[in-house]
Amino acid sequence: MFLLDCGPEMFIYVGSNVAPAILSDVIGVNSVPEIPDFCIDLPSRETAASEALFAFIDSINEEKPYSTYIQVIRDTSQFRSLFVEKFVDDRNQSSMSYYEFLQHLRTQVK
Numbered sequence: 001m002f003l004l005d006c007g008p009e010m011f012i013y014v015g016s017n018v019a020p021a022i023l024s025d026v027i028g029v030n031s032v033p034e035i036p037d038f039c040i041d042l043p044s045r046e047t048a049a050s051e052a053l054f055a056f057i058d059s060i061n062e063e064k065p066y067s068t069y070i071q072v073i074r075d076t077s078q079f080r081s082l083f084v085e086k087f088v089d090d091r092n093q094s095s096m097s098y099y100e101f102l103q104h105l106r107t108q109v110k
Contacts, residue, residue: 001026003053004086005060009069011083012042018020025049032074039072 001022011020014023016032025028025047044054061067073083087098096104 002083003056004083005068006086007064007068008066009071010057010060011086012070012072013080013083014072014074022049026053027072033076035072035074036076037077038079039074040070042070042072046076 001012001015001018004011004013013037014027014032018032020030023031023035025045026049027035027037028043028045034057042053044050057070071079071082073079085098087102
């Protein structure tokens with residue numbers, strides 16, 4: 001799981017290999033495919049993982065004059081590009097973008 005703060009919105013990206021226990025504790029589902037394609041509801045659950053995530057989000061939001069919109073995006077969602085496109089703009093001539101770096105890591109692990 002990755003959390004990306006983009007100012008007025010936050011994205012929680014859920015990869016295909018997230019442990020079912022984490023999914024259950026944080027999102028309330030047992031597997032990644034159970035996450036709806038358009039998921040804007042992050043339930044507050046009474047688990048240590050959920051409370052830690054909400055505490056982290058609250059600490060980020062303390063410095064903002066507004067609360068952020070949170071969207072949960074699974075790896076196979078049609079909305080995946082919303083998350084990935086945020087990393088394309090960070091590229092410069094001498095280094096890879098974050099997305100290119102992740103792709104590079106993926107090829108190295110195989």
